[in-house]
Structures are given as structure tokens and as C-alpha cells.
Amino acid sequence: MQQTGVPGHKSQPMDELLSEGFASHVNDLLRTWHVPGLSIAVFNKQSTRTAAFGHARLDHPVPATLDTVYDMASTSKSFTAAAIGKLVADDDHHPNVAWTAKMSVLLPDDFVLPDAYATQHTTVEDILSHLTGMPGHDLSYMSIRAAQPDTAQSVTQSLRHLPMNAPLRTAYQYNNMMYTVATHLVETLTEQSFASFLHKNFFRPLGMTSTFLQPSAVYATGEAYSSRLAHRHVWKPATQSYLTLPIPVEQPEGQGAGSIQSSVVDFAKWGQALLRRDTNILPEKIYDDLFTPRIILDPESTVDEREPFTSYELYCLGLSVRFYRGHRIIEHDGSITGVQSLLCFLPEDDFGMVICGNGDNAAIIAHILAMQLFDDVLSIPEPGRVDWGRRAVEVTERGAREAAEEGAESKGDADARYNATDWPLSAFTGMFVHPGYKTIIIDIVPSSRKSSDEGDQEQEKLHIDALDRSEPFEAFFEGLRDVRDDEEAEKWEVEKGNAVICTADIVDDGGEVLSVWAVFDFRGKGISEGEGERARRVGIALCVSKGNMLIWFDRGKR
Structure with missing residues (x-):
């Protein structure tokens, strides 16, 4: 001591x-x-x-x-809010900056939300009090390890591609990205880092x-x-x-x-x-x-x-x-x-x-x-x-x-350790793209690579390597089963018999595992790529704080 x-x-x-x-x-x-x-x-x-x-x-x-x-x-956020406060107080150099100033006026080219009303009316105060209507999309941005790292400006520009799930000022939703947006505002207005x-x-x-x-x-x-x-x-x-x-x-x-x-x-x-x-x-x-x-x-x-x-x-x-x-x-x-x-x-x-x-x-x-x-x-x-x-x-x-109970419930009807679909694993692999969450590549790896303590019955699993993200993770897909129920198909907005549902174990850099839903959509009988057919898109609940809100990635080309 x-x-x-x-x-x-x-x-x-x-x-x-x-x-x-x-x-x-x-x-x-x-x-x-x-x-x-x-x-x-x-x-x-x-x-x-x-x-x-x-x-x-x-x-x-x-x-x-x-x-x-x-x-x-x-705890750094207190400095970010204070930095904005410094600009609010500086009427000589920044007369347009106020807690109630519109972000789209201060950053007209960069600050755009997917909702027009929210874009026009979101204020400085809103982004600092987590009231924008946008949940935290912490797994969406890329680190310095990525081929194309994000910056404060690119994080701001990506907001237009990320889903909102509440109207402006109706719900508290902790959002780290908005504090990075605040630093982009500081850098833009003061012309310094x-x-x-x-x-x-x-x-x-x-x-x-x-x-x-x-x-x-x-x-x-x-x-x-x-x-x-x-x-x-x-x-x-x-x-x-x-x-x-x-x-x-x-x-x-x-x-x-x-x-x-x-x-x-x-x-x-x-x-x-x-x-x-x-x-x-x-x-x-x-x-x-x-x-x-x-x-x-x-x-x-x-x-x-x-x-x-x-x-x-x-x-x-x-x-x-x-x-x-x-x-x-x-x-x-x-x-x-x-x-x-x-x-x-x-x-x-x-x-x-x-x-x-x-x-x-x-x-x-x-x-x-x-x-x-x-x-x-x-x-x-x-x-x-x-x-x-x-x-x-x-x-x-x-x-x-409670976490154990929620995890058990998220496994659904099928045992997460084996698949219940006739689709081969290769039908789910490939490159998938979302404009806000960028690119993911789903490949096949041995089950032994799964970073959990559970036993495995399969020899191979679907896998995503996202270790180049700002919050690095890997994902392992388990318990693939066909969507055969009308209610389930409606819930996930897919066609019965043309989709596969499963869980994705999100494993962070500390080895902690969070199970979320994932849905592969074969609507229109898939996309032909060489032999066989493949999923057209995949939805993964990567906005982990918001439960079942899927982020849909469309199949792309390498």
C-alpha cells in the first residue's frame, strides 16, 4: 500500500x-x-x-x-461536456454555439440522422444527454487496426446509416458515438485537435x-x-x-x-x-x-x-x-x-x-x-x-x-450445440455489407475455436472475425434451424421456409460471451454463386443493448 x-x-x-x-x-x-x-x-x-x-x-x-x-x-465524458461548455461560454469566438443549437446547423455536411425531423432538431444538449433516439452502435466503428480506420469525422458521417429506435427526446439511450461527434464539433469550430x-x-x-x-x-x-x-x-x-x-x-x-x-x-x-x-x-x-x-x-x-x-x-x-x-x-x-x-x-x-x-x-x-x-x-x-x-x-x-435465464431463453427451441437445417454451412458464408456497420466476412472454423466453456458436438461453426473493430469481437453461430412458424417469420420479417434462425455468440477481447439472435434470409431462393445457393442477407442483433433489433447486412462481392 x-x-x-x-x-x-x-x-x-x-x-x-x-x-x-x-x-x-x-x-x-x-x-x-x-x-x-x-x-x-x-x-x-x-x-x-x-x-x-x-x-x-x-x-x-x-x-x-x-x-x-x-x-x-x-469518466472522460465529463471533460467532453465541459469542452462544449467552454465554447458555449465563448460568445466572442463562437456566438452560434449554445446547448440548444441545432447540430445540423453547426455541422451541416456531417451531422445527418436517418430521420429527417431528428436531423433538423437534434441539439448539442441532446447528444450530450443521450436523447437523440439512437441506441449505442458500439460495434459499428473501426479501430486503428482496420484497413480503413474510423475518425471522429467518419463516425459522425456514419450516423445517417445507423438505425434509430425511438423518436427524438423520448428515451434515454446511452450512446458513446455522440460524444465522439461532440469532439468533431470542437475540432471543426476551433481548428485544433x-x-x-x-x-x-x-x-x-x-x-x-x-x-x-x-x-x-x-x-x-x-x-x-x-x-x-x-x-x-x-x-x-x-x-x-x-x-x-x-x-x-x-x-x-x-x-x-x-x-x-x-x-x-x-x-x-x-x-x-x-x-x-x-x-x-x-x-x-x-x-x-x-x-x-x-x-x-x-x-x-x-x-x-x-x-x-x-x-x-x-x-x-x-x-x-x-x-x-x-x-x-x-x-x-x-x-x-x-x-x-x-x-x-x-x-x-x-x-x-x-x-x-x-x-x-x-x-x-x-x-x-x-x-x-x-x-x-x-x-x-x-x-x-x-x-x-x-x-x-x-x-x-x-x-x-437473470443473465443465465435470459441466455437460456435466447436459445429458443433448439439446442444451441447442433443444427436443424438442410442448408450446408457454405450457404451462409461470404462477405456481407451494411453502410453503417461496414463489412463482415462469415467463414467456417473448427468448433474448438469457440471461446466458451460449453462442450461442442459439431466439427465446424460459422464465424466472424471482427477484431479490427473499436470494440473487438468474434462471433460464433450456433443452433441453426429453419424458420417454419408464421409468427416467427413475421417477427423477423422473413419468409417461412426461406430463412434460418440461430444464435450468435459475441465474444469480446476479454473472452466474455453474449448470445444474440441472428437470421439468415434466403428470400427469392438465395443468390447463385457457383454451385448451390447462398443467403441473400444476414441480420444480427449487434446493437446488443437493444435486444432483438437486427442489423441487416446484404451479400456483397469480394
Whole structure:
């Protein structure tokens, strides 16, 4: 454990971070939840205390420290919203930029949605509060590993090809792409890179010398900084070991939604600026705008489903708000495979924290610690406190049960391990194209390549290699069966007897598996290509947050 700090006037929780009891508690949590390392900073308006536990890297063990640099993932969104706020406040240079300004006016050539009304009326505020009516299409854009990588501009231009599933401003749908669109707006209007804008307006004024946009910027500073980058880790229960993902994710096509690399020491400086509403960084009015709720995240949740003594959660601009025992919490978390982060603060109680960990369950630990420290700040008596550790176990176990039930239901009538169709696997292979999701190639691989723990009865499976995506994945198709039911044919908008339905196991870079529906359409007796016939198109539920919404790829030519 490494600790440092300067005493603050909220002495109890500030000092708690330096106690042996706290260190023992955190180390127990790291073992319980299988997270290699964790760094934490707690702060008030004047001072900060920090501590670190465990390891930043496991291959050649490196301790986690106060200066370990983590991928902050979606906690970066608070900077993106603030960057737009900087333009909103600058009437001299950007008089046309306002929260209510139309995106199609600010970016007339690039910002086009598939719906004309939404195109004309979507505002800056809408894209930052996830109210555009477009779900997250995170698997649609291409990384720097692709033959044609995406950029902030190309991500913006691709919106016109991606399906919406709700009218403008009628539903909260988390959308990372819109935050990248926001950075394209910043770059277009200021004629500088988003990284340069952040350094000039935020990182340098706040003294955030260990904060960068993209891992490549960390490496460019030399070994003194790059050696501090935390590796990402995923715990594999089957082998009781960690899968190490050593390279932080380089995602210029995802800037604004994430990609800031920082330490808890540095990110606490940003937290303090938000807490004290630092007018050297942003005008007072912009802080009001950033902290104002726009939409309820969980309107259908019941009291029992929400956390004890906690209100609905509301999304603002790059931050969310909830109330705990009547006290306002402003926060945002972040997560990519193998690393997670949390920024949260109690503005009326002058207390906040930044927590980063390099494991897939780090967010659970961060939440446990945050709520326990909030209870300390609010002087909640012991008999009335929630056992946040036990509650985390209960919530996790319930989530696992529900996921298992949903997975079993998604398998449908057929056993997912064998096929029930007369079509040969070759009828499903080839190149398929979608204007927004680009190109996929379906090939045939041995079953042994499937990255799951289930047994296999087939010798071969249909497969997609999409490891060049911004969120890399592979897909393995299972349980192919003919569509013979009128109701099922109507549901998927295919012809009975001329389509095949199956599940596609989406396997991410950490080996996690998500089963989704896929439908192969042979309408019109397929397309002749050499011998036999092949599927005309394939629909896959790649917009994974929206269940059965298929993305239809048409057969193309290599």
C-alpha cells in the first residue's frame, strides 16, 4: 500500500484513507472480487488524500501507486461536456454555439440522422444527454487496426446509416458515438485537435501533468510515464487465473466517449474543480448547466430495485445525479475490458473521490468504498448503515441468475450445440455489407475455436472475425434451424421456409460471451454463386443493448 495526503477539514473520511483498517478492508475486497490493483483519491475543495493497493501489472509485478496511469474510459465524458461548455461560454469566438443549437446547423455536411425531423432538431444538449433516439452502435466503428480506420469525422458521417429506435427526446439511450461527434464539433469550430483543446483549456491550467488523450500520448512522453500505465486484467473462474491485456486501448475513433489516460492524483484535480466550481476553468453558469438533470435513467425502477435510501438516477451533461439520504451525488463511472473508474462527489457536503482499478470487478469495489465513505461523511450511525459489501454480492448473484435465464431463453427451441437445417454451412458464408456497420466476412472454423466453456458436438461453426473493430469481437453461430412458424417469420420479417434462425455468440477481447439472435434470409431462393445457393442477407442483433433489433447486412462481392 502507498499513501500520502494533506489533512483536510473533513477529517474523518480523509483520515480514514490512511488507516490500517481501511487498507486491510481494501485488500480484502481486491481478493474477494479478483482485482489486481486499485488507486483512490478522496478530496474536498482544499485538499486531497490518496492511497494505492495491489498491483498495476502482474506479468512482471509492478505495484499500483498514486501515480499509476489508468484508462479513465467513460469518466472522460465529463471533460467532453465541459469542452462544449467552454465554447458555449465563448460568445466572442463562437456566438452560434449554445446547448440548444441545432447540430445540423453547426455541422451541416456531417451531422445527418436517418430521420429527417431528428436531423433538423437534434441539439448539442441532446447528444450530450443521450436523447437523440439512437441506441449505442458500439460495434459499428473501426479501430486503428482496420484497413480503413474510423475518425471522429467518419463516425459522425456514419450516423445517417445507423438505425434509430425511438423518436427524438423520448428515451434515454446511452450512446458513446455522440460524444465522439461532440469532439468533431470542437475540432471543426476551433481548428485544433481535441487533445490540444483539452491540454490548453483543462489539463495545463489544472496542473494535470500526468493526463493525456490516448495511450500513444503517454508513450510519447517516454519511459517515465509509459512505465506507469496500468495493465488490464480479466479474472477467469475456470482457470482461477487472470487474463492479462497488457496494452491500453488506443481509440482515436472513440475520443470524447473515453480515451483519457490519467492518475487518481491528477483526476482528483478535475474533481476538485467541479466541486468548488472553479471559475478559472469554466464560468459559474456552465457548472449549473453541466449539473442540471435532463432525463431519468431508470424511470421504471421500483424502490426495491433501487439502492436503499436512493432516488432515481438522472443524466445531466457528461455526469449523472442521484440523491442518497437527501444528499446530492454527482458522478460518472467508466469501464472498458479490464479497467474501471469512478468520479463522484457530494457538492453540498464538500467531499468527493476518484477510484480506479485494473480488473473487471473494480467498479463493484469502487461503489462499495464510495458508499461507505459517503456514510462516514454524512455521519450515518452504524445501526442504520447498509452493508454495502453484502449488498454487492447479492446484486451480483441476482444479475448472474437473470443473465443465465435470459441466455437460456435466447436459445429458443433448439439446442444451441447442433443444427436443424438442410442448408450446408457454405450457404451462409461470404462477405456481407451494411453502410453503417461496414463489412463482415462469415467463414467456417473448427468448433474448438469457440471461446466458451460449453462442450461442442459439431466439427465446424460459422464465424466472424471482427477484431479490427473499436470494440473487438468474434462471433460464433450456433443452433441453426429453419424458420417454419408464421409468427416467427413475421417477427423477423422473413419468409417461412426461406430463412434460418440461430444464435450468435459475441465474444469480446476479454473472452466474455453474449448470445444474440441472428437470421439468415434466403428470400427469392438465395443468390447463385457457383454451385448451390447462398443467403441473400444476414441480420444480427449487434446493437446488443437493444435486444432483438437486427442489423441487416446484404451479400456483397469480394
